[in-house]
Amino acid sequence: MLTSFPGAQLAIGPPITDGFYYDFDIGRPFTPDDIELLEGKMHKILAEDQPFDREVIDRDQGLEMFADQRFKTEIITDGEASQGVGDGVITVYRNHDFVDLCRGPHVRSTGFLSAFKLLRSAGAYWRGDEHNPQLQRIYGTAWNSQKDLDAYLERLEEADRRDHRKLGVALDLFSFPSELGSGLAIWHPKGALVRKIIEDYSRNTHLAHNYDIVSTPHVAKANLWETSGHLDFYAEGMYPAMELDHGQEYYVKPMNCPFHILVYQSSARSYRRLPMRLYELGTVYRYERSGVLHGLLRIRGFTQDDSHIFCTEAQLAEELQALLDFTLMVLRDFGFTDFEADLSTKPEKAIGDPELWDRATDALRASLEVADLPYEVAEGEGAFYGPKIDVHVRDAIGRRWQLSTIQVDFAQPENFSLEFNSPQNTRERPVMIHRALMGSIERFAGILIEHYAGAFPGWLAPVQAAILPVADRHNDYAAGVADELASLGLRVEVDDHDDTLGEKVRRAITAKTPAVLVVGDDDVEHGTVGLRLRDDEGEERGVPVPDAGRRLVELCAPPR
C-alpha cells in the first residue's frame, strides 16, 4: 500500500468472518485497477515468505514511529488495547520496512498466508461513526488453501443464484417500478398467489390458536401517535404528516400497536377474558433511509403478521411459553429446522418496575429452556419498554436470518392507561406482548425464495403442475386433465403455446414447477399422463390421471 500510494494514511485492519479488511485514506477512492495492482503485490510478498517480527515499544517510541500516520497516532493516544496499545506498552509487528500496530498474535511470515482474494472497496466511517470522515475500506477473504478459497467463492456464487431479487424477475413474482418510489413493491399474479398462500396459512393457524382477527386502517391522527410515544421516539422512521381540514394532522402507521390497543379499550375488560390475542396482517410504512433498502428484505411498505396479546402478569409466563411453541411450529412448517435465539435484557434506561422486568425476563428465559432452543443473552439490548426474544433461522445454505420477535411491553399499557377488572373487582393494568412470527410477509417471502432457491415446496408453489400437450391436437385433452386436477384443489396450468415439447418442458422446468405432465396420443387413448417430478430423475409414462392426481395431492399437501 505504502509503496503504491505514498503518503497513504492507514487506519485499522482487523480480521473478520471469512477474511479481513483494512481502512485507508489516500485522498481518493480506490478503482478496480488499484485493487488489482495491490492484489498482485500481495501475491508477490506471499511468495517471498517475508517474516513478521514482534516488538514491544513504549508510548513515546510509538508516537515517534507513527508520527506521519494520524490514525495510528490517535489510536496510541487513546490507548486502544484491541490495536496492541496497552498500558504504557505497545506491540507492533514489523515486516521489512513496514511496521504496524497489532495486538497479535500474528503469523510468523507471509508464506503462511496461502489463499486470499481482494473482494471490493467501499467507503467506511472512521471509528464507524457517520459524523467522522469516510475512509476507503478494502475487503478481502483469506483461507487455508486454494481449495477453501474456491469453495468460499462458490458459496458466494450460490448466494447470488438464490438472490430473491433476481428470482423475483425470473419467476415473475414481483417488481419495484421506479414510478412507485424506493422500497415499494408490486406483486405480480404468481407472486401475489404465493403471498396469499402464506397469508392464508397465517390467518388459519392464528384462528386455530385462539387469536382474534382484527382489522384496522392505515392512518391515524397525530394525537394517537403522541399518546403511544411514536412521535417522540420514532418520528424519523415515519412518513411525514398529511394535513387535512382544520389543520388536523394524520400519519400513516409505522406500527399496528396503537390500533390494537384501541380495540382493547373499546370495551371494559375482565380477567376472565384474558389473555386477549388480537391479530392482524397489518400493512405499515416506515421511512427507511434510502441506503438501507434491499429488495424485499428491507422495504418501506410491508405487512406484518402482527399480534398484541393482553394478559395479566400472572399469565405472562404460560403465555410466553405457548407463544414460543407456536412460533417454532410456524417456522418449521415453512421448512426451517435450525433455530437460535437472542434474549435481550433490561437496558440502563428503562421504564417499568425492575421486579416485573426480572419476572418477564425469567419467563422468556424459561420458555427458551423448555423449548430447548439455543440462545444467547444480549445483556442490556432490550427495548426501554421491555425484554424480548428474537428468533433466528438458518437457511438451506447456512445463512442466519432474524425472523420472529417476541417483545414484552410495559410502556404502552401505561401510555394508554389500559385496565382490566380483577377477581377482587379492582382495576389492574395488563401486560402487553408484541409479536410477529414471520415478521414481514414481504421479507419472509424473500427469505423463502432464497431458502428454496425459488423451487417452492408443492404447497407454496404458485403453479403446482404444468400440463404440456405434445401437439395442438392434444389441447382439449390437456384441458380436461387440468379440470380434473383442479377439482382436487391443485393449481395447474396448461401450456398451449405453439412450441415444441422440448421448449415447453424447458419452460416448465426453469419456472421450477414441482410437477410436469406431458400428454400425447397414447395418453388421449388410455386416459393417462406422462409424469415428471421436479425432485426426481427422469419421467414416468402412462400414469392414469386419477393416480397422478392422488400423487400430486400428496406432493402438494400443506403442513396443516
Added chain:
RNA sequence: GCUGGCGUAGCUCAGUGGUAGAGCAGCUGCCUUGUAAGCAGCAGGUCGUGGGUUCGAUCCCCACCGCCAGCUCCA
C-alpha cells in the same frame, strides 16, 4: 443519509459528440412436435427525468429520481 459504481427494447447486455444494435421474450406464418431452446419474418427504444455546454448530446457537465456494493441506521 454518506462514499463509490451504475441507469440503452419486457429481460440480459453491446455501442457512439452527427437522434442506436444483439440474444432471449412478444407478434405473424410455416412446422404438429413424446421430455431442457425447430425455422422464417415482423414489431419494439424521447438511450431514467430536468437543466446546461455544443452547430448538434444517448455520449460531456450539474441537479433530481431509481438501482447496486459497503458504511451508518433498524426505538
